[in-house]
Amino acid sequence: MSQPAFSDRVQRIKPSPSTAAAALARQLKAEGRDILSLTTGEPDFPTPPHIVEAAAEAMRRGETRYTNVGGTDALKAAVIEKFSAENGLAYEPAEVMASTGAKQIIFNALMATVNEGDEVIVPSPCWVSYPDMAMLAGGEPVIAETRAEDGFLLTAEALERLITPKTRWLVLNSPSNPSGAVYDAAAFQALGEVLARHPRIGVMSDDIYEHIIYDGRRFTAFAAACPELKDRTLTVNGVSKAYAMTGWRLGFCGGPAPLIKEMAKLQSQSTSNPSAIGQAGAIAALTGPKDFLAEMVGAFARRRDLICGRLEAIEGLSCTSPAGAFYAFPSCAGLIGRKTPERKVLESDWDVVRYLLDSVGVATVHGAAFCASPYFRISFATADEVLEEAGERIARACDALS
Structure with missing residues (x-):
């Protein structure tokens, strides 16, 4: 059976990398993997x-x-x-x-x-x-x-x-x-x-x-x-x-x-x-009423400080505290060129993100997806305990590099 011909315009683009990262995290969870997904730009609060x-x-x-x-x-x-x-x-x-x-x-x-x-x-x-x-x-x-x-x-x-x-x-x-x-x-x-x-x-x-x-x-x-x-x-x-x-x-x-x-x-x-x-x-x-906004933004600010503090303390990472939104965008320049325990050299932010997923089950999005390397994005629109655990896992993964 012949394959359909696709338009040039659709061939110019790629699937959304952030959506793809979230989908992969969901797939791995469904397969029984212990995954902490920090991929999705979505508040974890219920609709008022x-x-x-x-x-x-x-x-x-x-x-x-x-x-x-x-x-x-x-x-x-x-x-x-x-x-x-x-x-x-x-x-x-x-x-x-x-x-x-x-x-x-x-x-x-x-x-x-x-x-x-x-x-x-x-x-x-x-x-x-x-x-x-x-x-x-x-x-x-x-x-x-x-x-x-x-x-x-x-x-x-x-x-x-x-x-x-x-x-x-x-x-x-x-x-x-x-x-x-x-x-x-x-x-x-x-x-x-x-x-x-x-x-x-x-x-x-x-x-x-x-x-x-x-x-x-x-x-x-x-x-x-x-x-x-x-x-x-x-x-x-x-x-x-x-x-x-x-x-x-x-x-x-x-x-x-x-x-x-x-x-x-x-x-x-x-x-x-x-x-x-x-x-x-x-x-x-x-x-309608907007009083819930202060509570939500307060929670995001607390989570921002939590995860950015953890990331900034990890050798090889540098994380500027964001002024808004609910993402941390740490630089992983200090990890490029290091080797994993399996002796694979981390050559890009994609390699770093894949290493974090494979080694400690933390799903993030690589910086090249946002036209900025070498960085990666973490969504902190999730529970404090998830961010605490993610910070510990990322630190453990970085400590294992040589």
């Missing part, structure tokens, strides 16, 4: 009860049918109020929409705007999907390397050097997955001064970790820091991280009406509307 009840009540009312492609009027109103109250951003209904997760928002925007050969600047370390989605749209991801000593923040000078006539988008993610980097207003404004000289470039600001921020820092939206660029900024957000609603698959955005119109047109021919039930839950999340 008032959100669950709002969705259940919507179902009881029969709100289980198709909605407008970009979301119900009620959800759009809640999104508009959220942007106004929390971010100081004013949008009209034609300037907001909802999708099946923030991931689809980003996908829609790139597919609606990127032509063959257009360039999309992505600061690294970056979320695994940004470069591949740019390539799927026919564009070329341009990876802007940042430095740990700069807090993994893109500088204005670095941005200026990378801009070409083909540049179509700059993607920003604050707080960042995987580094936890957080841009303040001044850092955004420095980038804005560069972008003001290049009117063709759009800014995609992924704010999905907005509420998960530490040490008294305040979140700033790019479009609020640079209001003169609001008309070419797409502000992306959702309910998955702050409200522990990853499986609800509900993202939303605010941006220029012409862009939103084209994104909605694309969505009408792909997934159509996001889940009506998920939309009901999102309305409750955005308009």
Whole structure:
């Protein structure tokens, strides 16, 4: 039987490495292995009860049918109020929409705007999907390397050097997955001064970790820091991280009406509307009580300090404490070139991650997946005792190297 022919565009991309790492961890657990999985960017807290009840009540009312492609009027109103109250951003209904997760928002925007050969600047370390989605749209991801000593923040000078006539988008993610980097207003404004000289470039600001921020820092939206660029900024957000609603698959955005119109047109021919039930839950999340956030962020801060302290104490590892999100991103440069007890030389962060999995059953994600080597990512969105045990196992594995 002949094999089907696959498109060039799908051959350009790879499966999500973080999803693949989580799937491998689940498989090994099912086979009876003692695995501590620190792969998934997912809060381990339950969805708040008032959100669950709002969705259940919507179902009881029969709100289980198709909605407008970009979301119900009620959800759009809640999104508009959220942007106004929390971010100081004013949008009209034609300037907001909802999708099946923030991931689809980003996908829609790139597919609606990127032509063959257009360039999309992505600061690294970056979320695994940004470069591949740019390539799927026919564009070329341009990876802007940042430095740990700069807090993994893109500088204005670095941005200026990378801009070409083909540049179509700059993607920003604050707080960042995987580094936890957080841009303040001044850092955004420095980038804005560069972008003001290049009117063709759009800014995609992924704010999905907005509420998960530490040490008294305040979140700033790019479009609020640079209001003169609001008309070419797409502000992306959702309910998955702050409200522990990853499986609800509900993202939303605010941006220029012409862009939103084209994104909605694309969505009408792909997934159509996001889940009506998920939309009901999102309305409750955005308009309901927020008191649980302080407790959740407090727990993440405690876990951050726990795992980063353990990692920093291990010879060969170096771990900067993240300013936001719920990931540690330690450098494993000090382990490269060392030998395992089986005399295998660790030549890359992939080798390090595989060694930790095989030798002590700790599943993580290698840094190259985030366009940054030699690092690896640990999600600390899990129980304290799991992180304690993981820290001990990683230390034991590193001690066994020669």
